[in-house]
Amino acid sequence: MKILVTVKEVATVEDEFEIEGTEIADQYLGADLNEWDDYAVEEAVQLQEAGVADEVVTVTIGPEDCEQTIRQALAKGADRAVRVWDDSLDGVDLLDVGAKTEILRAVVEEEDPDLVLTGVQAGDDSFGATGVSLAADIGYEWGAVVNHLEHEFDGDAASVRRELEGGVEELTEIELPAVLTIQTGINEPRYASLRGIRQAQRKELDVQTLADLGVDESAVESTLELTDMYEPESESDVTIWEGSADETAAELGELLRDKGVAP
Secondary structure: OEEEEEOOEEEEEOOOOOEEOOEEOHHHEEEEEOHHHHHHHHHHHHHHHOOOOOEEEEEEEOOHHHHHHHHHHHHOOOOEEEEEOOHHHOOOOOOOHHHHHHHHHHHHHHHOOOEEEEEOOOOOOOOOOHHHHHHHHHOOEEEEEEEEEOOOOEOOEEEEEEEOHHHOEEEEEEEOOEEEEEOOOOOOOOOOOHHHHHHHOOOOEEEEOHHHHOOOHHHHOOOOOOOOOOOOOOOOOOOOOOOOHHHHHHHHHHHHHHOOOOO
């Protein structure tokens, strides 16, 4: 079995930051592997360690600057990586779900995986539809918000548990090939060892352009435009008391009575 895992570098922001136009100023930004994708990588590596998978391949859409971040997945056990980038994608504010689907579909057609794992969502733009959109486009079965995956497959089906609304969970079997979107908490992602980090630098990272994948530039034109960015004002009303526990408890009780919370 071959598993393809989609991974993404996301921006991390310091507690104090400044906004310049429609972007956060570079000096306040860091970068990390998307949290949900980290769980997806761990699940794929565990399946390989259990003898279910023969190969784990990661794919990302991003410029050269993101290579060190996505090599974290190689350091944690993925066998090789594919990075897709093209000059036509430079300057795109937000790559929409349709554009990502077009690119990932081409990679799936080339790699022909039995199982595709994606994170439930991205930590930067909070998009959460790419996995399901990809499954619909390539005709794979799918399961969203998966928080448990059996590591013993019954024939050509995966047994999963996934989150539904209102705290309800569903146990189901999904026929392969399939796309599963992985929820945080499904496992405990490992730290990359020093040996793994060294090995990651020698593992294959294949860079593909849109032309290499047979994707027309017009197919990935984003329909989204970032028009504004601002920090919302806090509207919460906070009361702070100073003094002993007895004094502050009495004041808190009085406030709660005034608000109609306590009799």
